[in-house]
Each structure stands twice: as C-alpha cells, then as structure tokens.
Amino acid sequence: MEVVLKICRFDPKEDILPFFQKFPVRMEGSQTVLDALLLAWQQDPTLSFRRSCRSAICGSCAVRINGQPALACQTLISKATENGDLITIEPLPHFQQLKDLVVDLEPFFESLRATIPWLILREDYEGWMSPEVAHRLESPATCILCGLCQAGLGETEEIKPATLVKALRLSQDPRDALGMHRIRLMQVPAEVLQLFLRRLPEKCPKGIKITAAA
Amino acid sequence: MLMHEVLVVGGGLAGLMAALNVSGRADAAVLSKIYPTRSHSGAAQGGFNAAMAKDDSIEAHIFDTVKGSDYLGDQDAIEVLCSDGPEVICELDRMGVPWTRSTEGAIAQRSLGGAGFPRACFAADFSGHVVLHTLYEQILKQGVRVYPEWHLLELLMEGGRVSGALVYDLPRARLEVIRTKQIILATGGYGRAFAKTTNAHANTGDGMAIAYRAGAVLSDMEFVQFHPTTLYGTNILISEAARGEGGYLRNARGDRFMANYAPEKMELAPRDVVSRAIFNEIKEGRGFEGHYVHLDLTHLGEALIAERLPQVRDLAIRYSGADPARLPINIEPAQHYSMGGVRTDIWGMTPLPGLLAAGEVANLSVHGANRLGGNSLLETVVFGRRAGRKVAELAREETWPSLSEKTVKRYVDPWNALLAAEPGRRALDDSTFAIRRAMTTLMTNQVGVFRTGPELQDAVDQLQQLKERYQKLGAPIGRQPFNYALMDYLEVGYLLDLSEIIAQGAAARCESRGAHYRMDFPQRDDQNWLHHTFAKRGKKGPEFSAGPVTITSYEPQERGY
Numbered sequence: 021m022e023v024v025l026k027i028c029r030f031d032p033k034e035d036i037l038p039f040f041q042k043f044p045v046r047m048e049g050s051q052t053v054l055d056a057l058l059l060a061w062q063q064d065p066t067l068s069f070r071r072s073c074r075s076a077i078c079g080s081c082a083v084r085i086n087g088q089p090a091l092a093c094q095t096l097i098s099k100a101t102e103n104g105d106l107i108t109i110e111p112l113p114h115f116q117q118l119k120d121l122v123v124d125l126e127p128f129f130e131s132l133r134a135t136i137p138w139l140i141l142r143e144d145y146e147g148w149m150s151p152e153v154a155h156r157l158e159s160p161a162t163c164i165l166c167g168l169c170q171a172g173l174g175e176t177e178e179i180k181p182a183t184l185v186k187a188l189r190l191s192q193d194p195r196d197a198l199g200m201h202r203i204r205l206m207q208v209p210a211e212v213l214q215l216f217l218r219r220l221p222e223k224c225p226k227g228i229k230i231t232a233a234a
Numbered sequence: 235m236l237m238h239e240v241l242v243v244g245g246g247l248a249g250l251m252a253a254l255n256v257s258g259r260a261d262a263a264v265l266s267k268i269y270p271t272r273s274h275s276g277a278a279q280g281g282f283n284a285a286m287a288k289d290d291s292i293e294a295h296i297f298d299t300v301k302g303s304d305y306l307g308d309q310d311a312i313e314v315l316c317s318d319g320p321e322v323i324c325e326l327d328r329m330g331v332p333w334t335r336s337t338e339g340a341i342a343q344r345s346l347g348g349a350g351f352p353r354a355c356f357a358a359d360f361s362g363h364v365v366l367h368t369l370y371e372q373i374l375k376q377g378v379r380v381y382p383e384w385h386l387l388e389l390l391m392e393g394g395r396v397s398g399a400l401v402y403d404l405p406r407a408r409l410e411v412i413r414t415k416q417i418i419l420a421t422g423g424y425g426r427a428f429a430k431t432t433n434a435h436a437n438t439g440d441g442m443a444i445a446y447r448a449g450a451v452l453s454d455m456e457f458v459q460f461h462p463t464t465l466y467g468t469n470i471l472i473s474e475a476a477r478g479e480g481g482y483l484r485n486a487r488g489d490r491f492m493a494n495y496a497p498e499k500m501e502l503a504p505r506d507v508v509s510r511a512i513f514n515e516i517k518e519g520r521g522f523e524g525h526y527v528h529l530d531l532t533h534l535g536e537a538l539i540a541e542r543l544p545q546v547r548d549l550a551i552r553y554s555g556a557d558p559a560r561l562p563i564n565i566e567p568a569q570h571y572s573m574g575g576v577r578t579d580i581w582g583m584t585p586l587p588g589l590l591a592a593g594e595v596a597n598l599s600v601h602g603a604n605r606l607g608g609n610s611l612l613e614t615v616v617f618g619r620r621a622g623r624k625v626a627e628l629a630r631e632e633t634w635p636s637l638s639e640k641t642v643k644r645y646v647d648p649w650n651a652l653l654a655a656e657p658g659r660r661a662l663d664d665s666t667f668a669i670r671r672a673m674t675t676l677m678t679n680q681v682g683v684f685r686t687g688p689e690l691q692d693a694v695d696q697l698q699q700l701k702e703r704y705q706k707l708g709a710p711i712g713r714q715p716f717n718y719a720l721m722d723y724l725e726v727g728y729l730l731d732l733s734e735i736i737a738q739g740a741a742a743r744c745e746s747r748g749a750h751y752r753m754d755f756p757q758r759d760d761q762n763w764l765h766h767t768f769a770k771r772g773k774k775g776p777e778f779s780a781g782p783v784t785i786t787s788y789e790p791q792e793r794g795y
Contacts, residue, residue, distance in 0.1 A: 062665075068716040073435075074470070075553075076548075077276050079271070118716065119714070120716070122716045125269065139368075147327065149333075155334075162363070164276070
C-alpha cells in the first residue's frame, strides 16, 4: 500500500524551527515504521534517525508515532495506518531534539545516577536464589533503556522513570545489601510511586510490571 | 588531543568486560558507535555455556567445542574458554545478573546445539540483554569514561606499533585524536554484508576492516555461521533455546526431517548441520511454498513458552503474526555470526604491538569452522576479561609511545578533505544504497550455506566491480551532526573489504568443513586443509597464507551427530 510519512525535520545548522517533510513510500502492512523510515532515508540521505537491532531489544529507534511514543521497529504499518495512510513521526517528547528524529540522550543516561544503579552484594550471599524470587526480577530486568517511559509519563523532580525501574529491580534482588533503602534514598512519595507502577506497563514497550513494591 | 592508557572500542559484552578489568589498574575509556546498552550482544537469547553441573565436566565442554569446530579450533584457546567458564559465570552472578534458577536455587542450565550436556546458563531468553545491562551498571560503578556514538576511523601507527586512534564524534561532527598505549577492539561482526542476517544495522565489521587496513591479520574469514531458525522474511533471530526447550523442525510433509541428517542429536545438532538440512529439504521440494520450514513449539505448552521463551513468543507474534503456543513458526536460515576475525593469541594480543581484540571481532580460534550455540557469549566475557587484565599489565609497564604531529597530520588530512567535500561531488547515478544492495544480495546468494567454485569466483569478480563503483562515489554529503549518510558510506567500504576476503577465502578452500560447504568438494580434507586461512592486506588486495592449527588432546576424527 501507498503510505505517506510526515517526518519532523530539524538541522541545527540550517533551521530556526523544525518543519515537516512528506515521504511517500510503498509498504506492506506487516512491515514496520522502521522499514518505512529506512526507505525515506534512501529518498533523502540527510535524514537522521537512530536504529540498530530492528527487533525491539536495543531501544535505539524510540520516536513519537502519530503522537504516541513508540519503538519504530515494534510498530507495524498496519497499526500505524489504522486511522489513515498518513504516519506522523516526530522526536520523543520530553527530550531535546538535536537533529531530525535524534534527541539528546545524555541527560537520560546520566539520570540513572539519581539512584545507585548497581548491585551492592550482600556479604552472606552464597550463590543460591529461589526460582520464584528470580522470576520476579525478570520483568524489570527486561528494561532496554529506550526512554519511552520518560517520554510517555514525563519527568518530574521526584521521579525519573527509567531510574526508578532500575532502582526497583535492584532493590528486589535478594543479593543486594541496600534493598529498599535504595528507594527511600530517592525520596519518592508513596502515592507517586504507586501511580507510576500502575501506568508503567502501558507506556513501556516491554510491558514491564513490577509487583510487591515499597 | 585526548589521552587514555587503554581505549576499548565497542561497548558490547566483550568491550565492557575488558574495560571493567582495566579500570582501577589503568586509565580506560570505552568508545562505542552506539550507546553501549544498544549493542548487539543484547540480542543474544540462548545462554552462556559453562560446565557447572556435578555430572558435567570441563573436559566434555572442550571436546564438544573441538568437535563442533570440525577440528579447526585451536585447542589451547578452547581449553582456556571452557576452563574459565564457571568462574566467570559466578563473577557475573555476584555482579547481579538475574540468572534463571533451578528448583534447588542453583543457576539453571539448558541444552543448546552440539552439546553433550545442558550447559547454557540463561535468563529466560534475554541472556545477552541482562548481562549487557549488568556490565553497564558496573561500568557506571567504576566510573569508566564512555564516548557514545563515536566511531573509530583509523588506528594510528608510528614506529611499527599502534599509538592512538583517529575517531569521529558523530553528535558533534568532528574528528578527534586519542593517544593510547593499548587499544582493545571489541567491535563485533559484519552480518550486514549479507542481505539475510540476524544482525543489527550496526554490525558492519568496522573493527575487522580497520585492523586489516592497518596491517593486522584476519583469519578464517570464509567461515560464516548461518543460524538455522530466523523468522522467514525478516530474519529476526529465534533462539536455539526454542529447540533446547524441546522444539521440533518439520518439513511440509510434517516430518521431523532431522532424523535423516543427525539421528542422535536431531534438532540439537550444531548449526552448520541444521542449516544445511533445512536448505536441503527446501531444495528437494519439501519446504513450504518452496521457501521455508516450520519450527514447531506447540507441544511445549503455553506455560513453558511463557516462562522460558517469552521473547521468542513476542517476536513471533509481532513479526510473523502467529502465536508459537498455537501455530508453528515459519523459519529460514540466515547469516548470524563470524567465526573468522582479527587473529589473536590466547590473551587477545595481535601481532601489531598496541592492538588487542576480543569477542566476535577476534579469531583465537575457539570456534574453528563452526561455533556452538552458547559459546560466543562465553567467549565475550572470558576473553574480554583476559584482554582487559593483559592490557592493564602492559599499560602499567610501558611508557607512552610516541605519536608525532607529522604522523597525525598524515592520517587526519584525508579525512578533513572528505568531511569538507561538497555533496555535489557525488556520482549521482550511483549510491551507497545501490552498492550495498548489490553486495548483500550477492553475498547471500553466492557465498551462503551451499557454495560452488564458479559461483564464488563470480562473486569475487562482482565484488571487484562493486569496489570500483564505490571508489567513484566520493564524499556522500557535507559536515553536519548525526550524519548517518557518511557513516553508511564508510560502513559499505568496510563491508566490501571484508566480503572480498570472505569470498576469496571461500573460493580458495577446496574442501567442506563446518559452516564452509563446497558442493564441488563435499568432504573434509585434513591432508590439505587442516589449517587456518590468514589474510593480510597486500598492494593488490588480500594476500593469503596458511596458519597452523593447535592440537593438544583431540586428533581429528569423523564428525557425526
């Protein structure tokens, strides 16, 4: 089918403000928005967007598709054209646009330091963990640091979403000496944390669910 | 000018493991073309082999690996790989890797192809991902400097040694020189040389090609792994763990055809054997629609699939529209891994002083002619750790190598010219896209699972023509931030160099061994070909020579499964 991509363009050296450029591309419904972006790139090689794994495990191609933050490689054309054959693609909201669909990721990766983002090993750990406890760690450990949670939930001073996921994942690990102190150190109000945990699964491309928090 | 005693190029498992083992001992930095957590190590699903269980043994792991390599693996390196395995797995456990556990609470292990024992440690089917993110946590803990989205352009040679790197800062669109005592390459493979590959867009063989251009030896490049089970059409990886957990392969008649190829191991024969079997079924008319076979997990039950193979299930549903708990998955083999790479010793050291390599970019060789599932993840952490320890020692002992302004200028000038070139210089009737398309199609069609002399020779000729077209392209576009067209242009250049070596090596090797299968020479020939293929850059292209295989315990035998 014929699809039109309406892509937000911005070159800091040339443009005062972002603008939209349209790219007609021929697609199958089973292809992805990333496939469409790669075709647009062949029409105009100056178009910049990040991509790598094309299977939703690296998090590079996080953009805003028809207003919603999403991974381009995880969004099928059939889904993106449900309301018409025009697909609007913009950079992630709540991130600074650097060029076209590329946003500044430095503050995002830096924000991990708002917690202690590594395990502090308990001295009495002897190498054993129950399979049930291990299974609980799995969902938060699938975080790919794509930034969609931050783009979808926004970021206030109390809560940096990906950092909170990391902190919760580590705090629930029986090997960790810090445990829930890690969360307390972040001083997140309990009601904010609960609201976050309720809304996270719908914003996260991995559908991360964290139970038994705080 | 920046200075780091040790520069690790590549932020995947091997690179991060190397950097961690330098930190605290010498000054280390990681340079990575994408953010480290986006590295393709994260896409690895199946697991890390290590002989941990009471009934298993390191000796058994060594033998399985030697046999899997079709006796081309260097047995001294394989001994290191297998012996260090259990210790490294425990080290990762103490860093916080969320391994899946057995009912007793030990690190669980599953079966992968070519192994005589369930030996792969895993975390559901996110094994590479969780270890990558755990190592990244440790990088933050150690305060290792990371240069994300910086690309290596050249190794700076002076006085016969590597004394620094010329790099390109993509976000700021500028060249930088980094002075170094030691560089560890951990840049992964070149899967994007093939049209059908499981590899990420970033896997363009940068490190291999740059090392080759600087004078390093590439070894065994004709040995390319094709993974048996990738989604038909998109070639997204469906882990070997799907068969490890009990999945069947079926042809269009519904038969488990592996019974005819590997009656003992069946679906868990090594990848070279299974990929050939699948293509043979298709060739003889037993494929579906003439193009693919089925990976059938329906008998495993929804609960097991949800617990052990959640990512496989998601990928199959999303990209092929079928839930593997209810319907078989349409699969075809595709390029997956490079057995060949930058030749190193068992410490990761190359013959070029100041340069080491670890992970897929390197050739030790622990995989020989065919890699076993679960051994590449193990290789990244075992040899990343060793290379890190080795350079820490070297960097402490030695003074800064000299790097004169004259040398730097000689390297930098052509790049400045390229970056300043007007886009108008581009040959408008041709493009990197067109050349890339021609190259990848050629490699998949003529340098794939089944090879013949005439097709390989034709591929060599066509690659030569593509290189000539590439030379005429000139600069793709002017200077700007996030200039992916420029990166694409460079990457196609790397891939052309490597494709040429792969195709020439394959055309020269007149035998079938592991993943290299010649229909015109279907037997292994130990008399003439039990040796490595070394390729070095010469004036008129690659120059080939033979290198000895290290055999310690296991003399070559017939390889059956």
